[in-house]
Amino acid sequence: MEKFIKKGQIIVGLDFDNSKSAFEITKLLNPDNFKVKVGSQLFTACGPKILEDLKKQGFDIFLDLKYHDTPNTVEKAVLEACKKEVWMLNIHLSGGQKMIESAVKAKNSVSSEILLIGVTVLTSLDQKDLSDVGVSKNLEDQIFSLFSLGKKGGIDGIVCSPNDLTFFKKGEMNSFLTVCPGIRIKAESGGQKRTSTIHDAIHLGADYLVVAREITSSPDPLKVINEIDSYFI
Numbered sequence: 334m335e336k337f338i339k340k341g342q343i344i345v346g347l348d349f350d351n352s353k354s355a356f357e358i359t360k361l362l363n364p365d366n367f368k369v370k371v372g373s374q375l376f377t378a379c380g381p382k383i384l385e386d387l388k389k390q391g392f393d394i395f396l397d398l399k400y401h402d403t404p405n406t407v408e409k410a411v412l413e414a415c416k417k418e419v420w421m422l423n424i425h426l427s428g429g430q431k432m433i434e435s436a437v438k439a440k441n442s443v444s445s446e447i448l449l450i451g452v453t454v455l456t457s458l459d460q461k462d463l464s465d466v467g468v469s470k471n472l473e474d475q476i477f478s479l480f481s482l483g484k485k486g487g488i489d490g491i492v493c494s495p496n497d498l499t500f501f502k503k504g505e506m507n508s509f510l511t512v513c514p515g516i517r518i519k520a521e522s523g524g525q526k527r528t529s530t531i532h533d534a535i536h537l538g539a540d541y542l543v544v545a546r547e548i549t550s551s552p553d554p555l556k557v558i559n560e561i562d563s564y565f566i
Contacts, residue, residue: 337535338564344395344512346370346545350378352386358548361555364391366565368420370543372397384417393420395512395543399452400436401425408435415443421512423492426451426479433486448510450490451483453497456515473500484509495534506538514543518560531564 345367347355355375362369369392371383376398387394396419400407407424414422424436433451440449453476454463460472468475476497483491490510498511513534534542544561551557 335532336564336566337532338561338566340366340565341368341393342535342541343531343561344368344370344541344543345548346372346397346514346543347375348372348545348549349375352379352383354549355379355383356386356390358554359387359390359392361558362392363562364393366562368393368395368541370395370397370545373399381417384419388418395420396422399423399425401428402432404428404431404435407432408439411436411439411449412443415440415447419447421448421450423450423452423512424488426453426483426488426491430482430486433483433488437487448489450492450510450512451479451488452492453479453483454493456494473497476500480505490540495529495537495539498537498539510540511538512541512543513539514545516542516544518544518547518557531561 343366345358345362347358347369349355359369369387371387371394375383376396384394384396396414398414400410401424402410407428411422411424424433426433436449440447454472463472463475470478476493477500480491480501490512492512492514495513513529516534517530529537531542531544548554548557
């Protein structure tokens, strides 16, 4: 069997409304191999304590709250998130340059080691969706525009579809991380319109992959986790 995933490249999305269900998944995961993502649903249901509990289990945590507000509000929110010693957190790059710079400032005031990444265009959106909300640029131009804004503002990487990686030149991505959500083991899109398989995303150059639904909705999550485990180098 081909081995193509480095340990730590897979982030498991804990998309639950309670900690019990989340911990039923984390007990099946080796923290040396997997990181975990806490999104809006789990964080809203459980509050900051879920971060403390996952840290005690040894996991690096991606806090996926996609901050998007006034620069001052985002700065304060990022500051509090970083105090929780998360491994990574994110913002919407469409919040603009001042908001991005405020988020970077807050993050660096706590630790430059924490990773701050920016969402370009949600993987649930396509060209028609952009037009519906008044974006006149085509999808590729919008993604590249937000990517450039984020890089100028000092973020550490972007959230994007694996297919979007073809929009960037290799030199542009030096020391710049890419995190790709909605990743599948098999080629099924689910709720995402611009997604990919683990194998294809890795070979397109993604640094980190978020896998959620195939694990969390599986009748046998351990079987899915073991399959992913078999791909680690």
